[in-house]
Amino acid sequence: MASALDRIRVGSAPDSWGVWFPDDPVQVPWERFLDEVSEAGYDWIELGPHGYLPTDPARLTDEVTRRGLKVSAGTVFTGLHRGPAVWESTWEHVSEVATLTQAMGARHLVVIPSFWRDDKTAEILEPAELTREQWGHLTQGMERLGHEVREKFGLDIVVHPHADTHIDTETHVERFLDSTDSALVNLCLDTGHYAYCGGDSVKLIETYGERIGYLHLKQVDPEILADVVKNEVPFGPAVARGVMCEPPAGVPELGPVLEAAQRLDVDLFAIVEQDMYPCEPDKPLPIAVRTRAFLRSCGA
Known part of the structure; x- marks a missing residue:
């Protein structure tokens, strides 16, 4: 048994049940997600796409509380590089x-930048690289968002580098961090997306530790990823091919990532997010149970 990672709070999210949209006929009903995420042994969940879970706070509180669950974060999508x-x-x-x-x-509040390539249709929406002016809009917009969200709601924003967005590779992530105020904007490091885009999660944690405010745990299948990169496959179709895989079958190794995060000596959420859209409704629960057991074997 690995040493206890007592600063890491493990949870899961609708994403690990194949949920990408507020309403979609191929997705599991929200009641089933809540039942199964609790059954799998998780204490924390994210809200997922707004409108998937009930949006009435009293009802949602009742639904999560009676299943022994608590909420770690909400998620928003933004296109702040487009300016004021x-x-x-x-x-x-x-x-x-x-x-x-x-x-x-x-x-x-997990903040995901807008996609330059549609994750469902694969349509190219805009250039993959931002101009200098757009970078300025993006960084200043995120700082303003961080300030306003804290002032009005008492929440901290954590920006999520994501495949097929403008904050994806090591170069882009470091540029973003170097251009933003740590008092206003920090990072949700998604280990799967960062590996998908060629980044090293342990290196990022060790280099920019004070900017790591939240973790998403997932892995990529190196063989599928190699084909995805070679053939420039968009993110949505890549997920349908199984590029995001069940740990510990892929990369990065999650044990060293969690150990690096523990060394930061701050409390961090580590939310499992295995992209599986679309998936058969009976597929997520067994994976979630095995993943929770694997993370316990890592000490989390």
């Missing part, structure tokens, strides 16, 4: 999610 013109629509979306997140007693 998108602020009002962004804030409307963020406020809606942040209101529920705050009501559920959570302290974090």
Whole structure:
């Protein structure tokens, strides 16, 4: 048994049940997700796509509490690189999610940058590289978002590097961190997305430890990833091919990542997020049970 990682709080999310959208006929019903995530041995969950779980705080509180669950974060999608013109629509979306997140007693808001390539249709939406001006809009917009979310909701934003977005590779992630104020903006390090984009999670934790505010745990299958990179497969179809795999079958090794996070000596959420959209409804629970057992073997 590995040494106890007592600063790491493990949870899971609708994503690990194949849930990417608020409403989709191929996804499991939210009641089943809550039942099974509790059965699998997790204490913490994220809200997932806004509208998938009940948005009435009283009802959701009842649903999660009676299953022994607590909420760690909400998730929002933003396109702040587009400049001040998108602020009002962004804030409307963020406020809606942040209101529920705050009501559920959570302290974090996971912020995902908008996709330059559609994850469902694979349509190219805009260039993969930002201009200098767009980088300025992105970093300043995230700082403003961090300030406003903290002032109005008491939440901390954690920005999630993500495949097929403008914050993805080591170069882009480091540029983003070097260009933003740590008092306002920190990172949700997703180990699977970072590996998917060629990054080293342990190195990032050891180099930018003070900026790591939250973790998503997932792994990629190196063989499938190699084919995805070679053939420039978009993220959505890559997930359908199984590029995100059950630990410990893929990379990065999660034990060293968790140990590096523990050495930061701060309390961190580590939320399991194995992308499986779409998937058969009976597939997630056995994987979730095995993954929880594996993380316990790592000390988490």
